[in-house]
Amino acid sequence: MTGQSFAMPLWLMRCFRMRLCKTVWLTPVVNSIRLKKTERITRDISNWKQMKSVKSFFDHTPSEGVRLLIQILFMFSKLYEIEKVSRENEDSVQERLERRQRDSLPVFEALKLKVLQAKNGFLPKSPAGMAAQYFLKHETGLRVFLTDRSIPIDNNPAERTVKPFVMARKNFLFSNTSRGARATAICFTIAQTAVLNGLRPEAYLTYVLDQFRKVGLRDEVVRDLLPYSDKLPDELYVNGIKPKQKKS
Structure with missing residues (x-):
C-alpha cells in the first residue's frame, strides 16, 4: 500500500494509550476509553470517583503530557464517532464525503496540532513519541479518507x-x-x-x-x-x- 492510500492503523492509537497506562493512577480512565464510543468515554470519566466531570478531570491532571495524550485520544474517538453517524444514517458516498469535509476535517487538523505537540514533548523512542512521528510522517496518506469517499478511516x-x-x-x-x-x-x-x-x-x-x-x-x-x-x-x-x- 502506498503512502497516498494509507489507512489509519489501530496500533497508532494504542501507542498513545500505552504511554498513558504507565501512569498507574490514570489506568481506570485509560481502560474506559473505547475509540468508537465517545458517549461511553464521557460517561465513564464523568462517573469516575475522583472526578466530577471531564472539566474537573483536566483541571486536576498533574501532568501536561498525560493531559495532551487524553486530548489526542478524544480526537481519535471523535473521528470514529463521525464515521459511525455516517453509517447509521446510511449516507451515500457523496454525503459521506461532505460529512467528512464538514465534520472530520476540522477534528483532523486539530489532532495534527496536538500530535505535533506530542512529538516535541515526548522522547523520540517512547511509545507516544514514536506514534507521533509515525502520524506526522504518513500524514498525507492518513488524511486521504477526507478527500476520497471510497477510502475507509482505517484498515480494520x-x-x-x-x-x-x-x-x-x-x-x-x-x-x-x-x-x-x-x-x-x-x-x-x-x-x-x-x-x-x-x-x-x-x-x-x-x-x-x-x-x-x-x-x-x-x-x-x-x-x-x-x-x-x-x-x-x-x-x-x-x-x-x-x-x-x-x-x-
Whole structure:
C-alpha cells in the first residue's frame, strides 16, 4: 500500500494509550476509553470517583503530557464517532464525503496540532513519541479518507479479512509449491469476499461448483456467480436476506 492510500492503523492509537497506562493512577480512565464510543468515554470519566466531570478531570491532571495524550485520544474517538453517524444514517458516498469535509476535517487538523505537540514533548523512542512521528510522517496518506469517499478511516476491514487465513495456516503450515500457495490465496479471497457480501461461504461455494458442473466454465457464467453479483439466489445469504444495495 502506498503512502497516498494509507489507512489509519489501530496500533497508532494504542501507542498513545500505552504511554498513558504507565501512569498507574490514570489506568481506570485509560481502560474506559473505547475509540468508537465517545458517549461511553464521557460517561465513564464523568462517573469516575475522583472526578466530577471531564472539566474537573483536566483541571486536576498533574501532568501536561498525560493531559495532551487524553486530548489526542478524544480526537481519535471523535473521528470514529463521525464515521459511525455516517453509517447509521446510511449516507451515500457523496454525503459521506461532505460529512467528512464538514465534520472530520476540522477534528483532523486539530489532532495534527496536538500530535505535533506530542512529538516535541515526548522522547523520540517512547511509545507516544514514536506514534507521533509515525502520524506526522504518513500524514498525507492518513488524511486521504477526507478527500476520497471510497477510502475507509482505517484498515480494520482488511485486518479482519486476513485474520482467518492467519489462523488457518497453523493447520496447513506450509504450501509445498508456489502454485499451491496461489490456489490457497485465491480460495481464501473468494470465501472472504463472500462473507463481506453477506453470503454463507459454504452454501455459496457449493452453489458455484454445482453451476459450473451444470453449465460449464464461461465468462458470462463466472460474472453472474461472483460474490457481489445481484443474480445470486436469496437462500445463499445469511438468514436468506440479500443485503440492500448501497446508495451511490
